[in-house]
Amino acid sequence: MTEGIIPLWAQAVVGVLVVAGAFIALLGALGLVRLQSYFERVHSPSIIATLGCWFIMHATILFFSMLEQRLTLHGLLIAMFIAVTVPITTIFLMRAALFRARRNGQNVPPAVSRVVSSEPAAHDDAEHGGNRY
Amino acid sequence: MSPYFVWALTLALFLLVLAMACALYRLLKGPAAQDRVLALDCMYMIGMLAMLVLGIMYSSTDYFEAALLIALFGCVSSTAMAKFLLRGEVIE
Numbered sequence: 001m002t003e004g005i006i007p008l009w010a011q012a013v014v015g016v017l018v019v020a021g022a023f024i025a026l027l028g029a030l031g032l033v034r035l036q037s038y039f040e041r042v043h044s045p046s047i048i049a050t051l052g053c054w055f056i057m058h059a060t061i062l063f064f065s066m067l068e069q070r071l072t073l074h075g076l077l078i079a080m081f082i083a084v085t086v087p088i089t090t091i092f093l094m095r096a097a098l099f100r101a102r103r104n105g106q107n108v109p110p111a112v113s114r115v116v117s118s119e120p121a122a123h124d125d126a127e128h129g130g131n132r133y
Numbered sequence: 134m135s136p137y138f139v140w141a142l143t144l145a146l147f148l149l150v151l152a153m154a155c156a157l158y159r160l161l162k163g164p165a166a167q168d169r170v171l172a173l174d175c176m177y178m179i180g181m182l183a184m185l186v187l188g189i190m191y192s193s194t195d196y197f198e199a200a201l202l203i204a205l206f207g208c209v210s211s212t213a214m215a216k217f218l219l220r221g222e223v224i225e
Contacts, residue, residue, distance in 0.1 A: 004192050012138075015142070018186055018189065019141050019148070022152070023148055025149055026148045029155035029175060033158055041171065045171065045175040048178050053178070059185075060185050078185070078204055081208075085204075088208075089174060092219070093170060097165075097218075100165070
């Protein structure tokens with residue numbers, strides 16, 4: 001703790017926001033442990049990237065704005081960056097997992113493109129009929 | 134700063150460490166490679182949040198650069214590992 005002091009109400013808001021964000025992060029990580037299959041598990045860390053990250057980002061913005069007596073929006077940079085990159089990463093991981101499950105012969109939906117599957121896609125759709133996991 | 138504020142930040146750090154332990158459990162146990170990559174993805178995000186909380190705790194903006202770098206490299210490494218799982222090589 002250093003010399004800068006922020007008002008008490010700001011301390012309360014920052015404290016609540018930080019604890020809420022950390023709790024959300026714990027919730028997402030617990031989902032990673034408790035959910036059964038990979039395709040359920042891939043959903044749970046996204047709450048860290050959205051709600052947890054935005055809680056702590058708002059706490060950072062409020063705290064440093066109060067501390068330096070001016071508007072400091074550098075926390076927004078991280079939140080924006082996370083909001084852009086995490087969906088891309090998740091989609092990549094999801095496609096990799098689907099590809100591997102399909103290659104291992106597990107019961108997952110057929111490929112939409114015809115590159116992976118050797119059978120025609122229309123035949124695949126007619127046979128399996130949509131989203132079976 | 135009021136002592137409650139310090140307690141709240143310490144509690145938040147404790148919760149984040151607990152969350153990181155959960156992700157570490159999945160990283161070590163994960164039945165398939167994609168589970169491990171997902172757990173690592175989760176861990177770097179929690180580490181980034183911990184950096185931001187540490188920055189508030191020590192009233193220093195230096196931690197912000199560390200958090201930004203973790204976010205940057207975490208994204209790149211997760212994408213590279215997903216690409217590796219998909220194709221067996223990173224750069225074709």
